[in-house]
Amino acid sequence: MGANLLVNYGEAVAMLLFVIGFTNLLLQKNLIKKIIGLNIMDSAVYLFLAEKGYIEGRTVPIVVNGVQDVEAYINPIPSGLVLTGIVVSVSVTALMLSLTIRLYRRYHTLDLDEISTRLKKEGL
Amino acid sequence: MDFVQNFPFFSIMLSMFSGTVCSVLPRKAAKWVNTIVISVVSVLSLILLVYLIGKKESYVYMMGHFPAPWGNEIRAGVLEAGMALFFCVIMLLSMLGGRKKLHDEVVESKHNMYYILVNLLLSSLLALVYTNDLFTAYVFVEINTIAACGLIMIRQNGRTIEAAVRYMIMSLLGSGLLLLGICMLYDLTGHLLMSNIRESVHMIMEDGTYRVPLLVTITLISVGLAIKSALFPFHGWLPDAYGYSTVSSAAILSSLVSKGYIFLLIKIIYRVLGFDVFGMSHIIDVLFAFGLMGMVFGSLNAIEENDIRRMIAFSSVAQIGYIYMGIGMGTQAGMTASVFHILSHAATKSLLFIAAIGLTDVSGGSRHFIDLTGAAYRNKWAGVTFTVGSLSMVGVPMFSGFISKLLFAQAAVQNHVKMLPALIVLAVSTVLNAIYFMKTVIRIYTPAQEDKYESITFKDMKSYVLALVCFIILNVILGISSQPIVDLIEQGLSMFA
Numbered sequence: 096m097g098a099n100l101l102v103n104y105g106e107a108v109a110m111l112l113f114v115i116g117f118t119n120l121l122l123q124k125n126l127i128k129k130i131i132g133l134n135i136m137d138s139a140v141y142l143f144l145a146e147k148g149y150i151e152g153r154t155v156p157i158v159v160n161g162v163q164d165v166e167a168y169i170n171p172i173p174s175g176l177v178l179t180g181i182v183v184s185v186s187v188t189a190l191m192l193s194l195t196i197r198l199y200r201r202y203h204t205l206d207l208d209e210i211s212t213r214l215k216k217e218g219l
Numbered sequence: 220m221d222f223v224q225n226f227p228f229f230s231i232m233l234s235m236f237s238g239t240v241c242s243v244l245p246r247k248a249a250k251w252v253n254t255i256v257i258s259v260v261s262v263l264s265l266i267l268l269v270y271l272i273g274k275k276e277s278y279v280y281m282m283g284h285f286p287a288p289w290g291n292e293i294r295a296g297v298l299e300a301g302m303a304l305f306f307c308v309i310m311l312l313s314m315l316g317g318r319k320k321l322h323d324e325v326v327e328s329k330h331n332m333y334y335i336l337v338n339l340l341l342s343s344l345l346a347l348v349y350t351n352d353l354f355t356a357y358v359f360v361e362i363n364t365i366a367a368c369g370l371i372m373i374r375q376n377g378r379t380i381e382a383a384v385r386y387m388i389m390s391l392l393g394s395g396l397l398l399l400g401i402c403m404l405y406d407l408t409g410h411l412l413m414s415n416i417r418e419s420v421h422m423i424m425e426d427g428t429y430r431v432p433l434l435v436t437i438t439l440i441s442v443g444l445a446i447k448s449a450l451f452p453f454h455g456w457l458p459d460a461y462g463y464s465t466v467s468s469a470a471i472l473s474s475l476v477s478k479g480y481i482f483l484l485i486k487i488i489y490r491v492l493g494f495d496v497f498g499m500s501h502i503i504d505v506l507f508a509f510g511l512m513g514m515v516f517g518s519l520n521a522i523e524e525n526d527i528r529r530m531i532a533f534s535s536v537a538q539i540g541y542i543y544m545g546i547g548m549g550t551q552a553g554m555t556a557s558v559f560h561i562l563s564h565a566a567t568k569s570l571l572f573i574a575a576i577g578l579t580d581v582s583g584g585s586r587h588f589i590d591l592t593g594a595a596y597r598n599k600w601a602g603v604t605f606t607v608g609s610l611s612m613v614g615v616p617m618f619s620g621f622i623s624k625l626l627f628a629q630a631a632v633q634n635h636v637k638m639l640p641a642l643i644v645l646a647v648s649t650v651l652n653a654i655y656f657m658k659t660v661i662r663i664y665t666p667a668q669e670d671k672y673e674s675i676t677f678k679d680m681k682s683y684v685l686a687l688v689c690f691i692i693l694n695v696i697l698g699i700s701s702q703p704i705v706d707l708i709e710q711g712l713s714m715f716a
Binding site: 113117121126129133136137140143147172180183190195207210214 | 411
């Protein structure tokens with residue numbers, strides 16, 4: 096168990112980061128901190144993928160000098176997944192930030208719970 | 220290859236590109252493009268369904284030029300085609316019913332945006348239904364979330380923006396877990412296509428290795444999708460999002476968006492993990508327990524509510540609980556009941572939202588119960604429709620809700636351990652449903668003391684009444700001729716495996 100943890104320390108770090116990001120997104124009151132949590136969480140998944148795709152002693156899968164042997168390169172699919180994932184997380188972050196700006200202009204606060212209480216008082 | 224086999228691809232592309240086209244068209248044209256595209260997609264799905272029923276087996280459609288382990292694939296069977304058809308019909312009717320109201324609710328310059336979002340939502344739902352690739356499914360889950368968030372916040376007041384933020388936060392938590400689950404599954408099996416993963420999972424199970432990682436993966440995927448589809452403890456965002464958005468949005472969100480995620484979960488259970496592997500993990504019991512809790516607490520919240528739209532929204536929590544209870548039973552019968560309830564709840568809930576808007580509209584726009592007194596006399600069609608929806612939700616024979624309750628009860632009897640709690644909660648939940656729905660029906664049929672209310676819109680009610688009548692017919696069809704539909708669902712589920 097302990098030895099496995101040492102060998103796979105990259106994955107372990109990724110899981111720790113994921114938990115940190117997840118808790119931040121769930122529990123922070125401040126919207127900006129929530130969004131930071133979201134980004135930490137997504138980056139942790141990408142770190143996990145990159146760590147899983149990397150193979151010790153091999154190089155990026157770009158053909159140079161005519162070497163076409165599979166054994167020479169790392170697994171390119173996780174990198175592709177990371178790229179797709181980054182596109183998704185960028186657009187989601189942009190949407191969240193724009194929503195935050197809307198709320199801030201209206202209520203001059205970033206605290207989601209306070210906004211809720213004010214909304215209840217307004218009785219909309 | 221038959222030409223019909225291209226139809227799933229056509230449907231997805233058509234709805235996606237028409238969304239893009241809508242942004243540059245004038246408002247009226249965008250409306251027609253939207254309506255026509257949804258109709259065309261339903262016709263395509265219907266033809267595909269008939270073709271697949273005749274063919275009696277599913278097929279895999281290669282996207283691009285790379286064969287199985289590398290390329291991307293679409294897969295269509297009876298259940299997928301049926302779901303696509305049903306989603307399109309519900310979406311068409313919801314848009315039709317809410318169209319007149321849209322002018323009040325959304326600024327005129329934003330109408331194009333609305334149609335873009337609806338088309339985008341449709342394409343992502345279709346992709347979720349048809350895809351055979353897990354990572355594609357994840358990407359379309361996110362597109363679905365973004366489109367749904369847009370549908371909530373397009374009506375601009377503080378309430379909807381707050382609801383949209385809460386919706387986004389819960390959804391992002393869910394999709395984070397789903398993404399991690401998919402990545403771990405990829406690491407365990409080395410594949411992203413559903414059929415290939417299933418073979419590898421079988422091998423893993425036979426070797427007896429990687430038991431813990433597989434369990435973690437199943438947990439992550441189930442919990443992620445459960446959060447996204449608002450299973451009981453994660454439903455905090457739901458009443459605001461359904462209660463304050465535009466009426467078409469509320470109908471579409473409650474009946475389609477959450478159902479898309481549940482359908483994806485069912486698909487993952489059958490096509491990726493395998494029904495027996497999923498059944499052996501105890502996640503199934505957890506889903507069962509939370510489903511039961513949702514059935515009770517959702518209804519209790521709905522009874523306390525004084526706002527008709529929020530009440531219907533809380534009732535959704537209870538109905539989602541029914542679906543997860545069926546999945547949690549771990550039998551074929553339970554799964555069939557769940558899939559039937561997806562159809563039944565989608566047909567009924569969108570009907571209730573559309574009918575409720577007619578009732579609140581003739582009561583001076585107020586959604587509180589006191590103001591709704593006698594609303595059914597002021598808007599007769601909406602009153603009748605709301606009554607039909609309520610009877611269906613409570614589970615009166617002739618309507619779709621009865622059949623799903625019957626199927627759930629039959630499925631519960633087959634499972635000895637879960638029979639007692641399932642039947643008890645089913646009975647309790649039915650009584651609770653009856654309390655709040657009948658309370659509303661009695662309220663809207665109590666004559667008002669004075670005639671003080673003016674209707675806001677709805678001078679021209681033709682399209683609205685047409686939508687209501689279609690909804691009633693759909694509900695009664697699901698209720699009366701349920702046997703062929705149940706047979707189709709069973710056939711579709713057996714094609715999954």
